[in-house]
Amino acid sequence: AKTRKKANSQNPQPPSPFKLPIIGNLHQILPVPYRSLQALSLKHGPVMLLHLGQIPTLIISSSDSLSEMTKTRDISFSGRPNLKIPRQIGYNSKTIAFSTYGDYWRHSRKICVLHLLSSKRVHSFLPVRQSELSSMLSLISHQSSSGPVNLSPILYTFTSKILCRVAFGRSVLEDQCRLMHDYIRELTRLLGVFNVEDYFPSLKWLDRFSNLDAQIYSLFKKLDGFISSVVEDHIIAGVRDDVAAAGDLVDVLLSLQKDDSLEFSLTMDEVKAIILNMFIAGTSTSFIFLEWAMSELIRNPKVLKKLQQETRMVAGKTSMVTEEDVNKMHYLKAVVKEVLRLHPPAPLLLPRETIENTELQGYKIPAKTRVIINAWAIGRDPKFWDAPEEFMPERFMNSDLDFRGQDFDFVPFGVGRRICPGMQFAVATIEFTLANLVHHFDWEMPSGLSGEDLNMEETQGLTMHRKYPLLLIAKKME
Ligand code: HEM
Numbered sequence: 001a002k003t004r005k006k007a008n009s010q011n012p013q014p015p016s017p018f019k020l021p022i023i024g025n026l027h028q029i030l031p032v033p034y035r036s037l038q039a040l041s042l043k044h045g046p047v048m049l050l051h052l053g054q055i056p057t058l059i060i061s062s063s064d065s066l067s068e069m070t071k072t073r074d075i076s077f078s079g080r081p082n083l084k085i086p087r088q089i090g091y092n093s094k095t096i097a098f099s100t101y102g103d104y105w106r107h108s109r110k111i112c113v114l115h116l117l118s119s120k121r122v123h124s125f126l127p128v129r130q131s132e133l134s135s136m137l138s139l140i141s142h143q144s145s146s147g148p149v150n151l152s153p154i155l156y157t158f159t160s161k162i163l164c165r166v167a168f169g170r171s172v173l174e175d176q177c178r179l180m181h182d183y184i185r186e187l188t189r190l191l192g193v194f195n196v197e198d199y200f201p202s203l204k205w206l207d208r209f210s211n212l213d214a215q216i217y218s219l220f221k222k223l224d225g226f227i228s229s230v231v232e233d234h235i236i237a238g239v240r241d242d243v244a245a246a247g248d249l250v251d252v253l254l255s256l257q258k259d260d261s262l263e264f265s266l267t268m269d270e271v272k273a274i275i276l277n278m279f280i281a282g283t284s285t286s287f288i289f290l291e292w293a294m295s296e297l298i299r300n301p302k303v304l305k306k307l308q309q310e311t312r313m314v315a316g317k318t319s320m321v322t323e324e325d326v327n328k329m330h331y332l333k334a335v336v337k338e339v340l341r342l343h344p345p346a347p348l349l350l351p352r353e354t355i356e357n358t359e360l361q362g363y364k365i366p367a368k369t370r371v372i373i374n375a376w377a378i379g380r381d382p383k384f385w386d387a388p389e390e391f392m393p394e395r396f397m398n399s400d401l402d403f404r405g406q407d408f409d410f411v412p413f414g415v416g417r418r419i420c421p422g423m424q425f426a427v428a429t430i431e432f433t434l435a436n437l438v439h440h441f442d443w444e445m446p447s448g449l450s451g452e453d454l455n456m457e458e459t460q461g462l463t464m465h466r467k468y469p470l471l472l473i474a475k476k477m478e
Contacts, residue, residue: 024051053199094273192461
């Protein structure tokens, strides 16, 4: 493919692959965007400019350029594009993840970091994690007596019930959780559907013919009706004055709303948008991680065995591995990192947008350029990783390499000001769950198949999950 480099003595534009009229480079990012973008970056460079329909889009595929972006130009790259579904479903872009860089984002993110997802709050939700884990383990035991267990829906229900109880509290009914779970699944499906507006803003009227607008509106009505009724129930039950004593996330947000000492006040739509954000960001990411983790363990029985030995050594034959036990499990932590390296749940993170004219690696980058960071490709870059395609948790043993935003070769939670604020919440859930899944059961492929036979195909969309459900035999550990 030809590469175009617009020559300008001081600040050239980043290289671009040859583009077609009207659609630009849109056809070149299919069928699986992070794979296609990796292949393009090998030809055109780790910083390249694509034209996705009418949208100039900068693709970043190396740790060097990501490091420069974060260390010297983080603010310039901290915007988010105004995308159709996050705007229409998210109360006019009021979710933290999709609000544009500015005062609202700064205040709502601060609330999130200090009050919703702080270490203390994450710790306070331990009983929820424990009781949902017990229910899931019993369900697996029960289902395994009659053949292979379809682990995918079980894991999805598990992560979604944790979010439901954490956000809405104990009084929320099982049926209500299931409803929310279905709405979030529908939202994930819609986020994966192509819409004209996000790539051809001047032709957005075409979306009216695809029935997409009607589907988005109908889902918004259902989601809003549901969240509004839960918020209403909390108000009727009485809003607490003391934020620290609040039991669930709706409680926290409503008590913050009453707090006059805050530098800004939240409207009711903003409260609902923040709650919705917790569901969207927290449910499928943790589920996707657990699905891939179990898939890799089945394909790598030696790793599974070694992990089981560790849980036995630290926790003995107790009924449940505790969170204190988990903190002593170094191999478990290495397995978790290796799964996140090979299968980052959001392989292209979340799209960014430059908020001002800037530059990167000597190239000129105008304001309002969409920016995509290929975290999937960075985690497999052979310049940094030995045998990058292999699942080898050992690479993380005796290494300080971490996903907290300081190591630009490993960025499953993103980087800079926009880094995932739910990391602690997520890690507490996934480490604890994975440790217990392997502590309680031995896992095998059904019908005498071996782990190597497991189909590892992915589906594309904003998140990357297994294309086929994960069916496994679970044998109770002695
Ligand atoms: C394994 C689980 C998870 C992964 C891999 C993950 C990954 C990410 C990524 C890649 C971003 C974008 C970062 C960037 O633009 O640089 C993000 C943003 C975000 N995540 Fe997570 N996440 C996970 C779990 C959670 C959980 C459990 C919550 C909350 C309950 C959460 C809340 C958020 C929020 C609010 C944002 C938006 C931050 C902003 O734009 O300022 N995430 N996450």
